[in-house]
Amino acid sequence: MGLLDTILGRSKPVKPDLDDLFALPSAAITLQAAGNLLPTGVGSVCVKPAEGGAFAGLREQINQLLAMNGGKYDETTDSFGFTWIVRRGDAGDLAGLVADLHGVNATLTDAGFGPALLCTLVTFTDSQAPTVGLVYLYKRGTWYPFAPTGQDKRDNARELQVRAYLGDELKIEPDLSRWFPVWGAPGL
Amino acid sequence: MATSSRNRFRSDPQLVARMGITMFLIGALYVGVVAALFATGINLGFILVIAGVLLFVQYYFSDKMALYGMGGRIVTPEEAPELHGIVDRLCALSNTPKPRVAIADTDIPNAFATGRNPKHAVVCATTGIMRRLDTQELEGVLSHELSHVAHRDVAVMTFASFLGMAAGLFTRMALYSGFFFGGGGDDDDNNNGAAAFFLILLVSMVVYALSFILTRTLSRYRELSADRSGALLTGRPSALASALQKVTGDMSRIPTRDLRAAEPFNAFFFTPALANGVSISSLFSTHPSLEKRLAQLAKISAELGQPV
Numbered sequence: 001m002g003l004l005d006t007i008l009g010r011s012k013p014v015k016p017d018l019d020d021l022f023a024l025p026s027a028a029i030t031l032q033a034a035g036n037l038l039p040t041g042v043g044s045v046c047v048k049p050a051e052g053g054a055f056a057g058l059r060e061q062i063n064q065l066l067a068m069n070g071g072k073y074d075e076t077t078d079s080f081g082f083t084w085i086v087r088r089g090d091a092g093d094l095a096g097l098v099a100d101l102h103g104v105n106a107t108l109t110d111a112g113f114g115p116a117l118l119c120t121l122v123t124f125t126d127s128q129a130p131t132v133g134l135v136y137l138y139k140r141g142t143w144y145p146f147a148p149t150g151q152d153k154r155d156n157a158r159e160l161q162v163r164a165y166l167g168d169e170l171k172i173e174p175d176l177s178r179w180f181p182v183w184g185a186p187g188l
Numbered sequence: 189m190a191t192s193s194r195n196r197f198r199s200d201p202q203l204v205a206r207m208g209i210t211m212f213l214i215g216a217l218y219v220g221v222v223a224a225l226f227a228t229g230i231n232l233g234f235i236l237v238i239a240g241v242l243l244f245v246q247y248y249f250s251d252k253m254a255l256y257g258m259g260g261r262i263v264t265p266e267e268a269p270e271l272h273g274i275v276d277r278l279c280a281l282s283n284t285p286k287p288r289v290a291i292a293d294t295d296i297p298n299a300f301a302t303g304r305n306p307k308h309a310v311v312c313a314t315t316g317i318m319r320r321l322d323t324q325e326l327e328g329v330l331s332h333e334l335s336h337v338a339h340r341d342v343a344v345m346t347f348a349s350f351l352g353m354a355a356g357l358f359t360r361m362a363l364y365s366g367f368f369f370g371g372g373g374d375d376d377d378n379n380n381g382a383a384a385f386f387l388i389l390l391v392s393m394v395v396y397a398l399s400f401i402l403t404r405t406l407s408r409y410r411e412l413s414a415d416r417s418g419a420l421l422t423g424r425p426s427a428l429a430s431a432l433q434k435v436t437g438d439m440s441r442i443p444t445r446d447l448r449a450a451e452p453f454n455a456f457f458f459t460p461a462l463a464n465g466v467s468i469s470s471l472f473s474t475h476p477s478l479e480k481r482l483a484q485l486a487k488i489s490a491e492l493g494q495p496v
């Protein structure tokens with residue numbers, strides 16, 4: 001945000017940075033080798049639905065897009081009023097999952113709703129400990145791990161461990177205060 | 189989808205222009221006063237220093253002072269998961285650092301944000317506002333407050349009100365004790381001295397009045413600007429509008445004693461605390477009228493409905 005925006009009011013929204021999403025498949029291999037964490041095949045895109053006819057029309061469009069892929073997608077709304085578009089696919093096909101999630105992002109961005117994108121979540125599991133999520137922050141173009149262990153509790157040690165595994169593979173969000181929890185997100 | 193990325197967010201050129209003109213006029217007033225001081229050779233350095241120190245303290249400790257004044261308490265995510273959750277999401281959407289989150293235990297429905305910069309910001313909601321509003325409305329209110337933080341409104345308003353404060357300070361000091369004036373005329377003629385004194389007094393009163401009106405005007409534009417960018421961030425101007433209606437309706441029903449205690453903090457409140465039946469000319473109020481704010485939000489809502 002420039003000085004002029006500060007003085008005269010924010011006029012330009014923050015554009016999402018979608019690039020680093022595609023680094024995930026190779027990072028997943030590292031994650032499996034180092035941490036024995038396997039993708040669950042569940043990924044989701046979280047957006048803030050705007051009011052008005054344009055967004056309603058867009059949602060229709062997303063639904064059509066999703067229906068074409070054999071009903072692998074569904075949609076939930078969390079307690080904060082954010083919409084999660086969830087894709088449940090083959091656990092082995094992470095590249096396909098990322099491509100599908102990118103398709104959702106691109107549709108939203110093209111229609112001018114890029115600023116409404118909050119995050120993408122892809123989940124991993126090692127069959128013993130609870131599921132770990134990797135969260136992609138669109139506005140920062142960075143990732144962070146989120147490991148919930150129950151009601152409003154997260155396993156920080158495990159999150160830092162995952163960060164250590166992935167430090168070379170993904171752009172990990174350096175500012176820990178931005179690792180906000182996504183309680184009750186789909187797949188966790 | 190032909191274009192890669194289209195922009196649904198439009199700034200309001202009229203609002204930007206009005207705000208720009210107001211800030212220009214404040215700047216012009218600064219230049220005028222400094223030029224006049226130079227031309228007449230009057231040395232008012234000490235007044236400027238006193239005003240500067242006072243305002244700097246106010247600016248530097250704005251977060252602590254406002255929290256203390258409102259009885260706000262910093263809360264952890266465990267204590268207030270909903271409030272933190274909303275702030276987390278809004279900050280991630282707008283790519284801003286997360287401010288500290290506080291709750292003030294009062295039934296006055298209000299929220300405010302202060303702090304000299306985004307890193308030292310605090311956003312505070314009262315228990316009254318959290319009880320009255322649903323999640324979407326609360327999100328609208330917090331988005332408005334986070335816009336104040338992003339727009340650095342504490343810094344802008346501190347700078348804008350400096351001259352008015354200095355002029356007001358001088359007028360008051362001059363009125364209480366006529367003993368420090370001049371430095372201008374070389375001849376110590378009593379008549380000349382008295383005339384100069386009254387001239388300076390008159391000028392400083394005019395400067396004070398002008399600066400007062402200008403800063404209040406600027407404050408109203410900053411509020412509209414925060415409403416606008418807050419509503420665009422959430423994409424739900426109607427939720428903010430409904431929060432405004434709920435809160436301003438309630439605000440006028442609270443007892444006067446509480447309000448008087450709250451008044452110094454009006455500047456960064458979500459809605460100003462005004463006693464029932466008090467009518468100030470719109471020229472002097474820190475916040476735009478409810479109708480104006482609702483009209484702007486309705487316009488944004490209509491814009492969002494249009495296909496791009």
